[in-house]
Amino acid sequence: MLGEARLDPTWDRASILALFDPATGTLDRRVLSDEALYRLELERIFARGWNFMCHDSQIPNPGDYFINYIGEDQMICVRGDDGAVNVLLNTCRHRGNALCRAEQGHARSFVCSYHGWHYALNGELIGVPGQKTYYRGDLDRSRLGLARAAQADSYLGFHFATMAPDAPPLHDFLGEVGRTGLAMVCASGEVEVVDGVQKNVIDCNWKIAVDNLFDWYHVMYSHASAGHSGILDLAGILHPNNQMVMLGEYGHAISGPGVPKEAQAKIDLMSDEERSNAPGPAGLSRLRPKSATELMGPNGVRSLGHPNIFPNLWITLNGMQMCLRLPRGPSKTELWWFTLLPKNAPPQFRQRALRAAIHMFGPAGLLEQDDGENWSQSTRSSRGFSSRRLGQALSMGLGHDEVTEEANGERYIDTCVNEHGQRWLYRSWTEWMAARDWAELEASHSPAPTGRV
Ligand code: FES
Ligand SMILES: [Fe+2]
Secondary structure: OOOOOOOOOOOOHHHHHOOEEOOOOEEOHHHHOOHHHHHHHHHHHHHOOOEEEEEHHHOOOOOEEEEEEEOOEEEEEEEOOOOOEEEEEOOOOOOOOOOOOOOEEEOOOEEOOOOOOEEOOOOOEEEOOOOOOOOOOOOOHHHOOOOEOOEEEEEOOEEEEEOOOOOOOHHHHHHHHHHHHHHOOOOOOOEEEOOOOEEEEEOOOHHHHHHHHHOOOOHHHHOHHHHHHOOOOHHHHHOOOOEEEEEOHHHOEEEEEEOOHHHHHHHHOOOHHHHHHOOOOOOOOOOOOOHHHHHHOOOHHHEOOEEEEOOOEEEEHHHOEEEEEEEOOOOOEEEEEEEEEEOOOOHHHHHHHHHHHHHHOOOOOHHHHHHHHHHHHHHHHOOOOOHHHOOEEOOOOOOOOEEEEOOOOOEEEEEOOOOHHHHHHHHHHHHHHHOOOHHHHHHHOOOOOOEEO
16 A cells, blocks of 8 residues: 655655654754655654554444544544454545544445445445446446555454554554553453543644653643642652653653552552552552553553553553544644543542543643643744754653663663653654665664663
8 A cells, every 4th residue: 555655855764864863862853843754754654553543342333433543544443244343544436535424423334425436334335326327337346445454453452553564463563562551551451432532633743742741851840730729649640750661662662650669569469359449559549450460561560651652642541541643734733532441430430530531631631731832832943944953852861771671571661750752752753754664664673772771
Protein backbone atom coordinates (compact mmCIF):
# COMPACT_ATOMS: atom_id res chain seq x y z
CA MET A 1 0.00 0.00 0.00
CA LEU A 2 2.86 2.39 0.79
CA GLY A 3 4.60 3.89 -2.22
CA GLU A 4 8.12 5.21 -2.37
CA ALA A 5 8.40 8.50 -0.49
CA ARG A 6 8.95 11.61 -2.57
CA LEU A 7 11.00 13.58 -0.12
CA ASP A 8 10.87 17.32 0.02
CA PRO A 9 14.39 18.24 -1.18
CA THR A 10 15.02 19.93 2.19
CA TRP A 11 14.58 16.69 4.09
CA ASP A 12 17.04 14.01 3.14
CA ARG A 13 18.11 11.32 5.60
CA ALA A 14 20.97 13.31 7.14
CA SER A 15 18.92 16.46 7.64
CA ILE A 16 16.12 14.50 9.33
CA LEU A 17 18.53 12.77 11.71
CA ALA A 18 20.04 16.16 12.55
CA LEU A 19 16.69 17.45 13.86
CA PHE A 20 17.39 15.92 17.26
CA ASP A 21 20.80 15.60 18.90
CA PRO A 22 20.74 12.77 21.46
CA ALA A 23 24.14 13.84 22.81
CA THR A 24 22.81 17.20 24.03
CA GLY A 25 19.03 16.77 23.98
CA THR A 26 18.64 19.66 21.53
CA LEU A 27 15.50 19.54 19.40
CA ASP A 28 15.08 21.56 16.20
CA ARG A 29 11.82 23.46 16.54
CA ARG A 30 10.89 22.87 12.91
CA VAL A 31 9.71 19.37 13.89
CA LEU A 32 6.68 21.14 15.36
CA SER A 33 5.76 23.32 12.38
CA ASP A 34 7.23 22.21 9.05
CA GLU A 35 4.59 21.27 6.44
CA ALA A 36 6.82 18.87 4.50
CA LEU A 37 7.80 17.02 7.67
CA TYR A 38 4.13 16.75 8.56
CA ARG A 39 3.27 15.19 5.19
CA LEU A 40 6.12 12.74 5.64
CA GLU A 41 4.86 11.85 9.13
CA LEU A 42 1.54 10.72 7.68
CA GLU A 43 3.43 8.17 5.62
CA ARG A 44 6.45 7.22 7.70
CA ILE A 45 5.00 7.40 11.22
CA PHE A 46 1.25 6.82 10.95
CA ALA A 47 0.70 4.64 7.87
CA ARG A 48 3.80 2.64 8.77
CA GLY A 49 3.13 2.10 12.49
CA TRP A 50 0.49 0.16 14.38
CA ASN A 51 -2.35 2.53 15.33
CA PHE A 52 -4.90 1.98 18.09
CA MET A 53 -8.37 1.49 16.57
CA CYS A 54 -10.76 0.49 19.35
CA HIS A 55 -11.36 -1.82 22.29
CA ASP A 56 -13.23 -5.11 22.10
CA SER A 57 -16.01 -3.77 24.33
CA GLN A 58 -16.85 -1.08 21.73
CA ILE A 59 -17.68 -3.61 19.02
CA PRO A 60 -18.94 -6.74 20.80
CA ASN A 61 -21.35 -8.02 18.08
CA PRO A 62 -21.21 -8.58 14.29
CA GLY A 63 -22.11 -5.30 12.59
CA ASP A 64 -20.81 -3.10 15.45
CA TYR A 65 -18.39 -0.50 14.19
CA PHE A 66 -16.19 2.33 15.44
CA ILE A 67 -14.53 4.99 13.27
CA ASN A 68 -10.92 5.92 13.96
CA TYR A 69 -7.91 7.29 12.07
CA ILE A 70 -4.54 6.25 10.76
CA GLY A 71 -3.00 9.70 10.46
CA GLU A 72 -5.63 11.60 8.46
CA ASP A 73 -7.08 8.45 6.86
CA GLN A 74 -10.44 7.52 8.33
CA MET A 75 -10.85 3.83 9.12
CA ILE A 76 -13.98 1.77 9.82
CA CYS A 77 -13.32 -0.92 12.44
CA VAL A 78 -16.23 -3.28 12.07
CA ARG A 79 -16.90 -6.75 13.41
CA GLY A 80 -17.86 -8.98 10.48
CA ASP A 81 -20.49 -11.70 10.37
CA ASP A 82 -17.72 -14.23 11.09
CA GLY A 83 -16.74 -12.37 14.30
CA ALA A 84 -13.42 -11.13 12.88
CA VAL A 85 -12.63 -7.41 13.01
CA ASN A 86 -12.25 -5.74 9.59
CA VAL A 87 -10.33 -2.48 9.41
CA LEU A 88 -11.38 -0.71 6.20
CA LEU A 89 -10.53 2.65 4.66
CA ASN A 90 -13.68 4.74 4.92
CA THR A 91 -13.59 5.93 1.33
CA CYS A 92 -15.89 4.75 -1.45
CA ARG A 93 -14.07 3.19 -4.38
CA HIS A 94 -16.26 5.08 -6.87
CA ARG A 95 -15.50 8.76 -6.22
CA GLY A 96 -13.99 8.71 -2.74
CA ASN A 97 -16.99 9.77 -0.69
CA ALA A 98 -16.85 8.96 3.04
CA LEU A 99 -18.99 5.89 3.33
CA CYS A 100 -19.81 5.71 7.00
CA ARG A 101 -20.69 9.05 8.62
CA ALA A 102 -21.55 8.09 12.19
CA GLU A 103 -18.75 7.91 14.76
CA GLN A 104 -19.87 4.49 15.93
CA GLY A 105 -22.93 2.27 15.65
CA HIS A 106 -24.33 -0.91 14.17
CA ALA A 107 -24.83 -1.76 10.49
CA ARG A 108 -25.73 -4.75 8.34
CA SER A 109 -23.77 -3.26 5.43
CA PHE A 110 -22.59 0.16 4.22
CA VAL A 111 -24.27 2.12 1.41
CA CYS A 112 -22.57 5.17 -0.07
CA SER A 113 -24.71 8.32 0.10
CA TYR A 114 -23.42 9.63 -3.27
CA HIS A 115 -24.44 7.04 -5.92
CA GLY A 116 -25.46 4.11 -3.76
CA TRP A 117 -22.60 1.63 -4.05
CA HIS A 118 -23.20 -1.07 -1.45
CA TYR A 119 -20.50 -2.82 0.59
CA ALA A 120 -20.59 -5.84 2.92
CA LEU A 121 -19.09 -5.72 6.43
CA ASN A 122 -15.89 -7.29 5.10
CA GLY A 123 -15.55 -4.50 2.52
CA GLU A 124 -16.70 -6.52 -0.49
CA LEU A 125 -18.62 -4.48 -3.11
CA ILE A 126 -21.96 -6.28 -3.26
CA GLY A 127 -24.17 -3.86 -5.15
CA VAL A 128 -23.83 -1.13 -7.79
CA PRO A 129 -26.92 0.74 -9.02
CA GLY A 130 -27.11 0.52 -12.81
CA GLN A 131 -24.48 -2.18 -13.11
CA LYS A 132 -26.35 -3.90 -15.95
CA THR A 133 -27.89 -0.82 -17.55
CA TYR A 134 -25.53 2.19 -17.32
CA TYR A 135 -22.31 0.22 -16.90
CA ARG A 136 -23.68 -2.35 -19.39
CA GLY A 137 -22.22 -5.16 -17.29
CA ASP A 138 -18.76 -3.72 -17.75
CA LEU A 139 -17.66 -3.33 -14.12
CA ASP A 140 -15.55 -5.80 -12.16
CA ARG A 141 -16.97 -5.55 -8.65
CA SER A 142 -14.33 -7.90 -7.26
CA ARG A 143 -11.64 -5.27 -7.88
CA LEU A 144 -13.52 -2.46 -6.19
CA GLY A 145 -14.02 -3.58 -2.60
CA LEU A 146 -13.05 -1.20 0.20
CA ALA A 147 -9.30 -1.00 0.83
CA ARG A 148 -8.24 -2.82 3.98
CA ALA A 149 -5.52 -2.10 6.51
CA ALA A 150 -2.49 -4.18 5.53
CA GLN A 151 -2.53 -5.84 8.95
CA ALA A 152 -4.95 -5.80 11.88
CA ASP A 153 -4.50 -7.54 15.22
CA SER A 154 -5.30 -7.17 18.90
CA TYR A 155 -3.60 -7.49 22.27
CA LEU A 156 -5.56 -7.82 25.54
CA GLY A 157 -8.68 -6.68 23.67
CA PHE A 158 -7.07 -3.54 22.15
CA HIS A 159 -7.35 -3.53 18.35
CA PHE A 160 -4.59 -2.02 16.25
CA ALA A 161 -4.00 -1.66 12.49
CA THR A 162 -1.20 -0.68 10.15
CA MET A 163 -1.11 0.18 6.45
CA ALA A 164 2.35 -1.40 6.10
CA PRO A 165 2.39 -5.04 4.97
CA ASP A 166 6.02 -5.33 6.04
CA ALA A 167 5.47 -4.08 9.63
CA PRO A 168 6.47 -6.58 12.32
CA PRO A 169 3.59 -8.42 14.06
CA LEU A 170 1.75 -6.33 16.66
CA HIS A 171 3.13 -8.39 19.58
CA ASP A 172 6.72 -7.72 18.48
CA PHE A 173 6.05 -4.08 17.64
CA LEU A 174 4.69 -3.46 21.15
CA GLY A 175 7.58 -5.27 22.80
CA GLU A 176 7.88 -5.52 26.61
CA VAL A 177 7.26 -1.84 27.18
CA GLY A 178 4.23 -1.46 24.91
CA ARG A 179 2.68 -4.63 26.30
CA THR A 180 3.31 -3.51 29.90
CA GLY A 181 1.69 -0.17 29.07
CA LEU A 182 -1.48 -1.76 27.72
CA ALA A 183 -1.55 -4.23 30.61
CA MET A 184 -1.76 -1.27 32.99
CA VAL A 185 -5.36 -0.77 31.79
CA CYS A 186 -6.48 -4.29 32.66
CA ALA A 187 -4.08 -4.97 35.54
CA SER A 188 -6.98 -5.22 37.99
CA GLY A 189 -9.35 -7.21 35.74
CA GLU A 190 -11.48 -6.96 32.61
CA VAL A 191 -12.47 -3.45 31.51
CA GLU A 192 -14.93 -1.82 29.14
CA VAL A 193 -14.94 1.53 27.37
CA VAL A 194 -17.57 3.90 28.71
CA ASP A 195 -19.92 5.19 26.00
CA GLY A 196 -18.97 8.59 24.65
CA VAL A 197 -15.41 9.36 23.57
CA GLN A 198 -14.57 12.95 24.56
CA LYS A 199 -13.06 14.80 21.59
CA ASN A 200 -11.48 18.24 21.36
CA VAL A 201 -9.04 20.12 19.14
CA ILE A 202 -5.99 22.01 20.40
CA ASP A 203 -3.85 24.32 18.25
CA CYS A 204 -0.61 22.44 18.77
CA ASN A 205 1.63 19.92 17.09
CA TRP A 206 0.71 16.34 18.04
CA LYS A 207 4.24 15.56 19.27
CA ILE A 208 4.27 18.24 21.92
CA ALA A 209 1.06 16.75 23.31
CA VAL A 210 2.77 13.35 23.29
CA ASP A 211 6.07 14.47 24.86
CA ASN A 212 4.16 16.23 27.64
CA LEU A 213 2.87 12.93 28.97
CA PHE A 214 6.42 12.05 30.05
CA ASP A 215 6.85 15.52 31.58
CA TRP A 216 6.51 15.32 35.37
CA TYR A 217 8.51 18.55 35.67
CA HIS A 218 5.61 20.79 34.62
CA VAL A 219 3.01 19.31 36.94
CA MET A 220 3.89 21.29 40.08
CA TYR A 221 4.07 24.57 38.16
CA SER A 222 1.54 24.34 35.28
CA HIS A 223 -1.08 22.63 37.42
CA ALA A 224 -0.54 24.60 40.62
CA SER A 225 -4.08 26.00 40.43
CA ALA A 226 -5.54 22.49 40.23
CA GLY A 227 -3.54 21.68 43.35
CA HIS A 228 -4.78 24.81 45.14
CA SER A 229 -8.39 24.13 44.13
CA GLY A 230 -8.17 20.69 45.75
CA ILE A 231 -9.06 18.70 42.63
CA LEU A 232 -5.53 17.36 42.36
CA ASP A 233 -3.43 16.00 45.22
CA LEU A 234 -0.07 17.12 43.86
CA ALA A 235 1.99 15.71 46.73
CA GLY A 236 0.09 12.42 46.42
CA ILE A 237 0.82 11.89 42.74
CA LEU A 238 4.13 13.60 42.08
CA HIS A 239 6.83 11.66 43.94
CA PRO A 240 9.61 13.61 42.17
CA ASN A 241 12.37 11.43 43.62
CA ASN A 242 10.68 8.08 42.96
CA GLN A 243 10.40 8.19 39.20
CA MET A 244 10.71 5.17 36.97
CA VAL A 245 11.35 5.14 33.23
CA MET A 246 11.09 2.25 30.78
CA LEU A 247 12.28 2.82 27.21
CA GLY A 248 11.21 0.30 24.57
CA GLU A 249 12.17 -0.52 21.00
CA TYR A 250 10.52 1.63 18.28
CA GLY A 251 9.88 4.58 20.64
CA HIS A 252 7.48 3.20 23.26
CA ALA A 253 8.10 4.48 26.78
CA ILE A 254 6.63 4.63 30.26
CA SER A 255 7.62 7.45 32.58
CA GLY A 256 6.40 8.75 35.91
CA PRO A 257 6.16 7.79 39.57
CA GLY A 258 7.22 4.28 40.54
CA VAL A 259 6.92 2.19 43.66
CA PRO A 260 10.45 1.78 45.11
CA LYS A 261 11.79 -1.79 44.95
CA GLU A 262 11.77 -2.26 48.75
CA ALA A 263 8.15 -1.12 48.99
CA GLN A 264 7.17 -3.44 46.13
CA ALA A 265 8.90 -6.37 47.86
CA LYS A 266 6.50 -5.88 50.79
CA ILE A 267 3.48 -5.62 48.48
CA ASP A 268 4.54 -8.83 46.72
CA LEU A 269 4.11 -10.72 50.03
CA MET A 270 0.51 -9.53 50.49
CA SER A 271 -2.56 -11.53 49.52
CA ASP A 272 -5.10 -10.03 47.12
CA GLU A 273 -7.48 -9.46 50.03
CA GLU A 274 -4.82 -7.57 51.99
CA ARG A 275 -4.04 -5.52 48.90
CA SER A 276 -7.64 -4.54 48.32
CA ASN A 277 -7.89 -3.20 51.89
CA ALA A 278 -4.55 -1.38 51.87
CA PRO A 279 -4.21 2.27 50.88
CA GLY A 280 -2.77 2.54 47.36
CA PRO A 281 0.47 4.35 46.54
CA ALA A 282 0.77 7.57 44.52
CA GLY A 283 -2.56 8.16 42.85
CA LEU A 284 -3.62 4.49 42.83
CA SER A 285 -6.96 3.91 44.46
CA ARG A 286 -5.80 0.42 45.46
CA LEU A 287 -2.85 -1.89 45.10
CA ARG A 288 -2.68 -4.05 41.99
CA PRO A 289 -3.55 -7.72 42.49
CA LYS A 290 -0.95 -10.51 42.26
CA SER A 291 -2.03 -11.37 38.70
CA ALA A 292 -0.86 -7.93 37.54
CA THR A 293 2.76 -9.00 38.02
CA GLU A 294 2.35 -11.70 35.37
CA LEU A 295 0.94 -9.16 32.93
CA MET A 296 3.31 -6.29 33.66
CA GLY A 297 6.46 -8.02 34.91
CA PRO A 298 7.93 -7.84 38.46
CA ASN A 299 9.33 -4.36 37.77
CA GLY A 300 6.77 -3.11 35.26
CA VAL A 301 4.17 -3.61 37.99
CA ARG A 302 6.01 -0.95 40.05
CA SER A 303 5.23 1.71 37.46
CA LEU A 304 2.53 4.28 38.16
CA GLY A 305 3.70 6.40 35.27
CA HIS A 306 2.36 7.24 31.85
CA PRO A 307 2.86 4.79 28.98
CA ASN A 308 2.91 6.02 25.40
CA ILE A 309 2.42 3.41 22.70
CA PHE A 310 4.40 4.97 19.86
CA PRO A 311 3.40 7.13 18.20
CA ASN A 312 0.36 8.63 19.86
CA LEU A 313 -1.58 6.51 22.38
CA TRP A 314 -1.32 7.76 25.95
CA ILE A 315 -2.53 5.68 28.89
CA THR A 316 -3.25 7.71 31.99
CA LEU A 317 -4.80 7.76 35.45
CA ASN A 318 -3.25 4.35 36.09
CA GLY A 319 -5.02 2.88 33.11
CA MET A 320 -8.44 4.43 33.58
CA GLN A 321 -8.19 6.67 30.51
CA MET A 322 -6.54 6.45 27.12
CA CYS A 323 -5.95 9.39 24.83
CA LEU A 324 -5.12 9.48 21.14
CA ARG A 325 -3.26 12.53 19.87
CA LEU A 326 -4.48 12.59 16.26
CA PRO A 327 -2.59 14.80 13.79
CA ARG A 328 -4.62 17.44 11.95
CA GLY A 329 -1.83 19.43 10.31
CA PRO A 330 1.45 20.58 11.81
CA SER A 331 -0.29 23.01 14.18
CA LYS A 332 -3.48 21.17 15.10
CA THR A 333 -4.17 18.06 17.14
CA GLU A 334 -7.44 16.30 17.85
CA LEU A 335 -7.53 14.61 21.25
CA TRP A 336 -9.77 11.60 21.78
CA TRP A 337 -10.34 10.52 25.37
CA PHE A 338 -11.52 6.98 26.10
CA THR A 339 -12.54 6.13 29.67
CA LEU A 340 -12.17 2.49 30.68
CA LEU A 341 -13.76 1.07 33.81
CA PRO A 342 -13.85 -2.39 35.34
CA LYS A 343 -16.65 -4.51 33.89
CA ASN A 344 -19.65 -4.41 36.23
CA ALA A 345 -18.18 -1.59 38.34
CA PRO A 346 -20.54 -0.65 41.21
CA PRO A 347 -22.56 2.52 40.38
CA GLN A 348 -20.87 4.63 43.06
CA PHE A 349 -17.38 3.74 41.85
CA ARG A 350 -18.46 4.42 38.29
CA GLN A 351 -19.83 7.82 39.16
CA ARG A 352 -16.68 8.85 41.06
CA ALA A 353 -14.41 7.58 38.30
CA LEU A 354 -16.37 9.35 35.55
CA ARG A 355 -16.35 12.59 37.49
CA ALA A 356 -12.56 12.38 37.84
CA ALA A 357 -12.18 11.54 34.14
CA ILE A 358 -14.28 14.51 33.02
CA HIS A 359 -12.72 17.01 35.41
CA MET A 360 -9.07 16.13 34.77
CA PHE A 361 -8.74 15.92 30.98
CA GLY A 362 -10.84 16.46 27.86
CA PRO A 363 -12.70 19.64 26.88
CA ALA A 364 -13.91 20.24 30.46
CA GLY A 365 -10.71 19.05 32.10
CA LEU A 366 -8.93 21.42 34.39
CA LEU A 367 -5.51 19.99 33.55
CA GLU A 368 -5.96 20.13 29.80
CA GLN A 369 -6.76 23.85 29.94
CA ASP A 370 -3.36 24.43 31.59
CA ASP A 371 -1.51 22.10 29.21
CA GLY A 372 -3.25 23.16 25.99
CA GLU A 373 -2.25 26.78 26.41
CA ASN A 374 1.42 25.88 26.87
CA TRP A 375 1.39 23.47 23.94
CA SER A 376 -0.19 25.91 21.51
CA GLN A 377 2.16 28.74 22.48
CA SER A 378 5.19 26.45 22.13
CA THR A 379 3.95 25.30 18.71
CA ARG A 380 3.26 28.86 17.64
CA SER A 381 6.77 30.03 18.50
CA SER A 382 8.19 27.26 16.31
CA ARG A 383 6.74 29.08 13.27
CA GLY A 384 8.51 32.39 13.87
CA PHE A 385 11.52 32.96 11.62
CA SER A 386 13.85 33.90 14.49
CA SER A 387 12.43 31.80 17.30
CA ARG A 388 12.40 28.58 15.27
CA ARG A 389 16.16 28.92 14.84
CA LEU A 390 16.60 28.35 18.57
CA GLY A 391 16.64 24.71 19.61
CA GLN A 392 14.52 23.33 22.41
CA ALA A 393 16.54 22.13 25.41
CA LEU A 394 15.70 18.59 26.57
CA SER A 395 18.79 17.90 28.67
CA MET A 396 17.37 17.08 32.10
CA GLY A 397 19.15 14.08 33.63
CA LEU A 398 21.14 13.39 30.45
CA GLY A 399 24.17 11.23 31.28
CA HIS A 400 23.23 10.90 34.97
CA ASP A 401 21.22 7.69 35.02
CA GLU A 402 21.78 4.00 34.50
CA VAL A 403 19.48 1.44 32.88
CA THR A 404 19.06 -1.63 35.12
CA GLU A 405 18.69 -4.83 33.18
CA GLU A 406 17.13 -7.84 34.91
CA ALA A 407 17.73 -11.47 34.02
CA ASN A 408 14.14 -11.69 32.70
CA GLY A 409 14.90 -8.95 30.16
CA GLU A 410 13.10 -6.10 31.96
CA ARG A 411 14.89 -2.77 31.63
CA TYR A 412 14.14 0.28 33.72
CA ILE A 413 15.65 3.43 35.17
CA ASP A 414 14.96 4.34 38.81
CA THR A 415 15.59 8.07 39.11
CA CYS A 416 14.11 11.49 39.88
CA VAL A 417 12.13 13.82 37.55
CA ASN A 418 13.88 13.70 34.15
CA GLU A 419 13.51 14.09 30.37
CA HIS A 420 14.53 10.58 29.26
CA GLY A 421 11.08 9.81 27.80
CA GLN A 422 11.02 12.99 25.70
CA ARG A 423 14.53 12.35 24.35
CA TRP A 424 13.65 8.76 23.47
CA LEU A 425 10.50 9.93 21.68
CA TYR A 426 12.33 12.43 19.45
CA ARG A 427 15.29 10.15 18.83
CA SER A 428 12.94 7.37 17.72
CA TRP A 429 10.89 9.83 15.67
CA THR A 430 13.94 10.95 13.66
CA GLU A 431 14.83 7.30 12.96
CA TRP A 432 11.30 6.47 11.78
CA MET A 433 11.27 9.57 9.61
CA ALA A 434 14.70 8.95 8.05
CA ALA A 435 13.99 5.32 7.06
CA ARG A 436 12.30 4.69 3.70
CA ASP A 437 10.66 1.41 4.70
CA TRP A 438 10.46 -1.13 7.51
CA ALA A 439 13.56 -2.96 6.29
CA GLU A 440 15.59 0.24 6.56
CA LEU A 441 14.03 1.14 9.92
CA GLU A 442 14.81 -2.33 11.30
CA ALA A 443 18.39 -2.07 10.11
CA SER A 444 19.05 1.45 11.36
CA HIS A 445 16.97 2.19 14.48
CA SER A 446 18.49 2.41 17.94
CA PRO A 447 17.90 -0.57 20.21
CA ALA A 448 16.31 0.20 23.58
CA PRO A 449 19.09 1.87 25.61
CA THR A 450 21.31 0.00 28.06
CA GLY A 451 23.98 1.31 30.43
CA ARG A 452 24.30 5.03 31.08
CA VAL A 453 21.66 7.31 29.57
S1 FES B 1 -18.87 8.06 -4.53
FE1 FES B 1 -19.72 6.34 -3.54
S2 FES B 1 -21.18 5.62 -4.95
FE2 FES B 1 -20.28 7.24 -6.00
FE1 LIG C 1 -0.17 18.56 32.30
